[in-house]
Amino acid sequence: MPDNVLQFLHLEERQAVSVVLKYKAKLIDKGLKEATVNRRLAAVKSLVEMGRKLGACHYTLADIKGEKVTSYRDTTGVDAGTFEQILRQCDRTTLAGKRDYALLRLLWGNALRRNEISQLSLCDFDPGSRTLRVLGKGRGSQSEMVDLGAATVEAIADWLDAKGGNSSPDAPLFSALDFANSGHRLTGDGICKIVVRHSEKAGIKKQMSPHRIRHSAITAALDATDGNVRKVQKLSRHKNLNTLMVYDDNRGRDQQDVTEMLDGMF
Known part of the structure; x- marks a missing residue:
């Protein structure tokens, strides 16, 4: 030493x-x-x-406390109208457009993470019961069933019907279409590029990503349910309700409301 x-x-x-x-x-x-x-x-x-x-020392530093860390999580996203502009950039007369439209609807309607979508296989999608089996974050090999909206089911079915080809249950639900990787599972990075491309085409200035869409969907759900965090937890699948409370706090403008009230007192 x-x-x-x-x-x-x-x-x-x-x-x-x-x-x-x-x-x-x-x-x-x-x-x-x-x-x-x-x-x-x-x-x-x-x-x-x-x-x-x-045996080199005989004291402890247990009484020295660390600094309190206040974490800030950016949960800002885009509203439903702005996301609709992104959806409109998908040319649904093409195979790529059908895939991207279905993928974007799934990102918004179920607030999925990009890796959750990347891991999806054909056997995970059940159009009859309108469900999807998802391998959630931090759940190891445990999967969970999530309900899908009718429009999302229709979009995914339209993509799969147009794609044809490999119908093995283990085949990817969303696959790459470029020459070098055609038929291979769409990666998380590939999903991110799709989001960015259509967002830029829609003229969105905010930096977009699959997780930004997840933030947007969760915030929109909180707005639509008047801040019902327990109900929206079913969508976000956050284990800790406190995590979801961050979204609710960030979307609120309570401080501004109180400031305006005080400012108008005289």
Whole structure:
């Protein structure tokens, strides 16, 4: 170990705590983010713990607390009217247009993630019961059934009918159509490119992605249900209701409403 590390480990607890608190203050003065400060403090604490195990020191830094991290999640998206403009860019007289239209409707109507769509196979789609079996995020090999809207079922069936070809149950529900990858499963990156292409054609200035559409759909659902987070949780499939509350908080304009009220008092 370097001499300065050993010197630090050999300090008395009061001295060591003082050194680390000064180090923490310097990190904050530098303008480092709370999470960065906490990571560096954690590294020092790990060093001390290892030193205790090896008998190089006899104190602990447990009383030194990290900075409180306030996470911000950007859940902004586009409204239904704007998304409709994106849908209109799909030329449904072509095979690619039919596929893209079905994919976009599924992204919006069920707020699916791009990897969830990429993993879909023909056997997962049941037009009769209007359901789709989805391998959800963080669920390992466990799948769940989600209900589909009538228009989405019709769009997917139209795409599959036009595509023809491989009807194996394990065949991808959405496949690539370019010469090099024709018939292969559409990747998450491929889905992202489709979203970006049609969004740009629609003149959307906001940076779009499959997850941005998911944000848009969840926010639109909260608006349509007057903020019924438990009902919308069935759509978003968030395990933690607090995650969905972030969407509800971000869509609200409570602070502006209160400010306008106060501003109009005199």
